[in-house]
Structures are given as C-alpha cells and as structure tokens.
Amino acid sequence: MSKTKLIEIAKANLEHARAGTIDQTDSIYRVPAENYFNKDRWQLEMKQIFRRLPLMMATTAELPETGDWKAMTAANVPILLSRTKTGQVKAFFNMCSHRGAQIMAEGRGNTHRFTCPYHAWSYNTEGQLTSIYSNKEFGELDKQCHNLTELPCLEKAGLIWVILNRDSSLSIEDFLCNYDEMLAHFDFANWHYFDHQTIKGPNWKIAYDGYLDLYHLPILHKDTFGPDYPSKANYYNWGPHQRVAGPDSALAQFEQLDDAQWPVNYLLNGVWTIFPHISIASFDGGGRSIMLSQLFPGETPSTSYTVQHYLMENTPTEEQAEAAKAQFEFLKYVVEQEDYATGIKQQLALESGGKEHVMFGRNEGGGQRFHDWVERLISTPDKDLHGLFPKTD
Numbered sequence: 001m002s003k004t005k006l007i008e009i010a011k012a013n014l015e016h017a018r019a020g021t022i023d024q025t026d027s028i029y030r031v032p033a034e035n036y037f038n039k040d041r042w043q044l045e046m047k048q049i050f051r052r053l054p055l056m057m058a059t060t061a062e063l064p065e066t067g068d069w070k071a072m073t074a075a076n077v078p079i080l081l082s083r084t085k086t087g088q089v090k091a092f093f094n095m096c097s098h099r100g101a102q103i104m105a106e107g108r109g110n111t112h113r114f115t116c117p118y119h120a121w122s123y124n125t126e127g128q129l130t131s132i133y134s135n136k137e138f139g140e141l142d143k144q145c146h147n148l149t150e151l152p153c154l155e156k157a158g159l160i161w162v163i164l165n166r167d168s169s170l171s172i173e174d175f176l177c178n179y180d181e182m183l184a185h186f187d188f189a190n191w192h193y194f195d196h197q198t199i200k201g202p203n204w205k206i207a208y209d210g211y212l213d214l215y216h217l218p219i220l221h222k223d224t225f226g227p228d229y230p231s232k233a234n235y236y237n238w239g240p241h242q243r244v245a246g247p248d249s250a251l252a253q254f255e256q257l258d259d260a261q262w263p264v265n266y267l268l269n270g271v272w273t274i275f276p277h278i279s280i281a282s283f284d285g286g287g288r289s290i291m292l293s294q295l296f297p298g299e300t301p302s303t304s305y306t307v308q309h310y311l312m313e314n315t316p317t318e319e320q321a322e323a324a325k326a327q328f329e330f331l332k333y334v335v336e337q338e339d340y341a342t343g344i345k346q347q348l349a350l351e352s353g354g355k356e357h358v359m360f361g362r363n364e365g366g367g368q369r370f371h372d373w374v375e376r377l378i379s380t381p382d383k384d385l386h387g388l389f390p391k392t393d
C-alpha cells in the first residue's frame, strides 16, 4: 500500500518535470519576526510541542542488542533508553529514585544494570530498583514502588519516539499519521550506525526552516553542493510530517514498469522530515547512507543544537568508512559554516526589530505548513490534541 503511495508521488514529480511546474501554495505566507525570539512564545512551544509531542530520540541502530542503552538530554529533560530482556525499548527519566541524581552519563553502552554514581542504588534494564546500598542502615523501603519513572515510548520503522510527559495519553502511533509506513521502506532497523556529531545553531525554527527549503540550495550553497542538487520542491505531507522531493524527469525510465518493479531506493529520494525536529537526507554511492539531523531547542529562544547521525545501509569496508568520514565532515562544514552561520546572523537581525514579518513564498509550502502546525499546536488544549492527527494513506 505505501509503495503505491511512493509511486504516486514519483508520478506527480515526473508530471511536474514535464510541465516545468511545481506544486505552489495559494499565497505568500507571513510569519511574525518575533515568533523567532519572543520568550513567552518560546516557552509555549517548549510546553505545547517539545514536552507534549512524541520526539524521535534514537535510531534502532544505536541500541540494537538486549542491554544496550542510550542516555541523553532532550528539551532539558534527561532521559535513559534501554533495550530490555524482551527486546523492547523502554524510556525513563534518567533520574534516581533516591535523591534524583542522573544515573547514566550521556552516551551509549551495554549493561546488565544501571547503578547510580551517587550512592550506588541499582536498577535492572527493565527499570526496576534491584538493590539499595547499605539497605539495613538506610531503612525499610518497598523497592517495587521506587522503580525508574517510565515515559511513553514506541519503536517503529527503525526509529524510537518518546513523549517527555509521563502522564501523556497521546498515541504515538496516531501522531505518526502512517508516515512510519513510508519510512519503513528504508529498513533502518537493519542499518549500521556510523557516527554522530553536534552543531550549535540559532532558534530551532530558523534551523528547521532550512531543512524544508530547497530554494536556497543554488545560492547559499553555491560553493559546496548547491549546484548539483535540484532547487525546486514539491511537498507531500502526512499530518505535520513532510517529505520534500523535487520534479524529476529521470523518473520517466520507470514509467512503464509494474508497481512491483519500481526501485524502492530511487523512490525514497529527497528529504524526509519528522515534525517537529527531524530531517533525513539520503545519499547514494557505495551503498546507501543517510544523515539524520535531530534538532533540539537550546537554553534560550536564540539557540538550538543539532545532533547529526550518520547511518549506512551496510557495514562499511575500511575504504567506505574513510569515504563516509570525509562526507560526514563535509556535511558538518556545510551546515555549520553555511546554514547555521547564516541562521545565527539572521537571528540577530530578526531580534533587531527591523522587520515585522518574514515571508515564505508560494514555492515554500513546506515552511508554510510547518509554521501552520506550530501555530495550531501552541493554541490546541490537551483535550483536543488527539483529534489533530489524521490517518493518511
């Protein structure tokens, strides 16, 4: 079913290439400049988006084996992911039941138990409190009532989502609007995790705007990869999640094929974004690879940081690993020195008050939809949240 959808999109992109058109929106869209720096607004975004919606925290490839764990901070919340004995991934606050110390240092590893560095209380990979150091002297305590605090978590399509609210009743599956079925075509669950690196950036929305924007490629990236990439975009959405894929006349070579014969790899071209903070760009050559950019707001409205993850379809040979390393360094350069360097200056200019609004053109439908969703989410009360996410074929 979802392959049919990929082919439908490919055919639309081929039609656009033949007609020399793109899918334009009805009008130019304006976003108040202060949306990028107003503190109250930013706090609302933290509360209504980052602390309320599922966030993609990790790839399956980072913790494939039983006992694998990952500790990280997301939107100022320390979390711990654990692949339990049954193979299921669980998410917890990375916080000890004794006095709240962070149990695992940020990073990844494999273990049978999580031991707190403060007074050595230990938990198993299921998050159950198993031992209290000097228990007799500490006093009687019902261990079963003092496990790690669990957060809603779902693993799908080789990706792991967590909601940073232990009381949330939002279904992660509903939030995905069937987009996970499209992403499942990559088969990320069986990919090789190569490496990651972190880059500091401007307000999270300035940074995210760039991932939905092909319009800037031949201009801002003229000295690097820009001239080799299409700069015209069509946007396809599943609720708030959007795929960016341009008109492509080369698709004509598959036109006469039966659905089953269309090559899935080619059908997955372009950029896949996952609301509110993920972008996946894929590359070919020596086996497929992707850069998954995971964006988090920083400590102020003017800052963010992005963890770039590099995954490869196959475990690389030494030579392929060298090439991947060089490409990953190049990608860091492009994002840090071109995108975010521009974005950080743009942030300062916006904060100067020189303009009331910024604009997204009829060719920038992705940015328009993104800001629309941010707007909708910050004004939707909890009780109406479920109704926002449609099932999309």
Ligand code: FES
Pocket: 096, 097, 098, 099, 100, 101, 116, 117, 118, 119, 120, 121
């Ligand atoms: S805070 Fe963890 S054992 Fe004391």
Ligand SMILES: [Fe+2]
Pocket: 210, 216, 220, 221, 339
């Ligand atoms: Fe860019």
